[in-house]
Each structure stands twice: as structure tokens, then as C-alpha cells.
Amino acid sequence: MVAGEMLCEGRMIAWRGHYGLSTSQGQAIGVQALFAGIENTHSTEEKPFGRELKLRFLRFITYLNLENYSQAKFDENAVILIIKALQELRDMGIEPFPNLVSVELSASPLSPPRAPELQREFDLTLVSLCRPKQVIVKSGYGFLELRSENVPYCDLKFAGGHLPIEVLHQPFSFHIIPMVCYGTRNRVNPPRTVTDSVEKSAEYVLRVLHQVHPELNDVERKHYPEDQLEKRDKTTWTFSWELSRMNGLPWAHHDVSKVRDAVLKELPKMRDRICFLPRKSLQSDWAQIVNCGQ
Numbered sequence: 001m002v003a004g005e006m007l008c009e010g011r012m013i014a015w016r017g018h019y020g021l022s023t024s025q026g027q028a029i030g031v032q033a034l035f036a037g038i039e040n041t042h043s044t045e046e047k048p049f050g051r052e053l054k055l056r057f058l059r060f061i062t063y064l065n066l067e068n069y070s071q072a073k074f075d076e077n078a079v080i081l082i083i084k085a086l087q088e089l090r091d092m093g094i095e096p097f098p099n100l101v102s103v104e105l106s107a108s109p110l111s112p113p114r115a116p117e118l119q120r121e122f123d124l125t126l127v128s129l130c131r132p133k134q135v136i137v138k139s140g141y142g143f144l145e146l147r148s149e150n151v152p153y154c155d156l157k158f159a160g161g162h163l164p165i166e167v168l169h170q171p172f173s174f175h176i177i178p179m180v181c182y183g184t185r186n187r188v189n190p191p192r193t194v195t196d197s198v199e200k201s202a203e204y205v206l207r208v209l210h211q212v213h214p215e216l217n218d219v220e221r222k223h224y225p226e227d228q229l230e231k232r233d234k235t236t237w238t239f240s241w242e243l244s245r246m247n248g249l250p251w252a253h254h255d256v257s258k259v260r261d262a263v264l265k266e267l268p269k270m271r272d273r274i275c276f277l278p279r280k281s282l283q284s285d286w287a288q289i290v291n292c293g294q
Helices: 028-034 052-058 077-093 113-126 194-198 200-210 226-233 253-266 287-291
Strands: 006-007 011-017 060-063 101-106 135-137 140-142 166-169 176-178 185-188 236-242 276-278
Touching: 028 077, 060 236, 077 113, 113 140, 166 253, 176 200, 200 236, 200 253, 236 253
Parallel strands: 011 060, 060 101, 101 135, 135 166, 166 185, 185 236, 236 276
Antiparallel strands: 006 011, 140 176
16 A cells, blocks of 8 residues: 555554555545635535535545645645635634644645645644644745845744654755744755765855844844744754765765854854754655654
């Protein structure tokens, strides 16, 4: 079984295959089908159960894996409808995934023009309705986007102020800034293009940290209330480095140390809140987060 949706030892698992969400029989059902009926606020003659039946189903899901939208399958109107319905649930204080343990969100550079914007909104809305222990996030903000005053940077906020054990970020591009979750461990698996050189790697790390931690600047720090500063100061970062080859030689520990030294030279206040780890395993990231919880 490559992809599916099943009940195993009391755990409902739903994940997406290459062509969308699939049942255990291999029939693709798509993201729209997962949330179909969630917009039915009231019971009608045609839909006597309203959305109650859908909510009863969603409450059993403990592991949710939504892989990349493909251009062929992306339905902008459907995604907008789902986001609106989920936001209505949030406003009513309803959490559709009360038993969710792990969730993998996604983004694709091959999606239609508005897809990155809608993907971010979908991700931000979905996490605000659940309390998972671990999360994988692949969407984020383009570096050039954030230079525009029209695109405010938003961080991940979970239901009831919940903080997962770890948020794993997998930006697909050197130009993507992850959506941080303040107050917990954020682990970044940088894109492979970043690991080409010490200089490029340090540049990427600094780009991320400058964006998500402006309070490291003493002038900016005074603009934040104490409760926000406390949460931001508890935020830690791990950059999990790909063991790639450069000029025919494998990356060694001292190469990563050079990246760390370059970062701390510019941001010394991050010394006890940032670490760099080599990533040796060829396991899928989904397997890493489910099996290891790291």
C-alpha cells in the first residue's frame, strides 16, 4: 500500500499519494474530499447531517500527511472554500482534529501563481485548529515578498496556545523563509542548494534569523511586550545539514563549524539557542518524524 487512509490500532491515518489522498483501495479522493461537507453549517433537506458527520470522521485522525499540490490537481476555489470553512470553525471554538498527533503540511514550486499565498493561509488556518506534537511545514515566505509592505510575516499559532515538541521546516528554495513557531524548537532542513558552500549556508541561516528574530536588535526589542519577548527568547533552532560533497570531498564537522562561527559572529545572542547537525539518514522525513520524534 503506497498511500491510504486506514484505522490501525485505534489510530486514523490519512495521507496523500502522488495524485491526492487515497483510500486503502488506492482510490484518489483529494484534499477537497477530505474536507467535503465541512462548509455545511446547517442541516438541510439535501444534507440532513450538516457538517456534523464530517466532524465526527475528522476527530479520529491522528496522523495527517498532505503532500505537494500538483498543478493539475490544484483547485483555487476549492482551497478558498476550505479555508473559509475552517476559519468559521475556529471562530466558533471548534477543533476538528482533537486527536491529531503529527501533521505534514506542504508547498510546491510548480503550483499556480496564487498557490503559495493560499498554501500559507491554509497552513496557518489548519494549525490554529489542532494541537499536534510534531509538525512538518514546507510553505513559507519568499524573501522578495517580505520586502513588500503588502505581505506581513505571520508565525505559526496552534489551538489554545499549544506548542508542539518540534516544528520541522523544509523550504524547497534558498529564497523561502520558514514560518516560525515561537516558544519551541524549530528544525530546518535547508534546501540542498544551500549546502554548496560555507558562505551560502551562513547567508541562508542569517537571512532566516534576521527575519524571524528582529528583537535580537536592542532597538527593535523595546517594541515587543514582555510576554512576546519571553516566548521569542525560548525559541531554539536546529539546522540539519545534508552530508553532501563539495569538490569531491564529503562535508566534515569543521565545515559546519565554520557556518556556525559565521552566524554567531553576526548574532552572538543566538549562541545557546542554535545548533547544526549533520543529516546522515536517507529515511524520508515523514519516517523521521513519526519514528524518531526528533
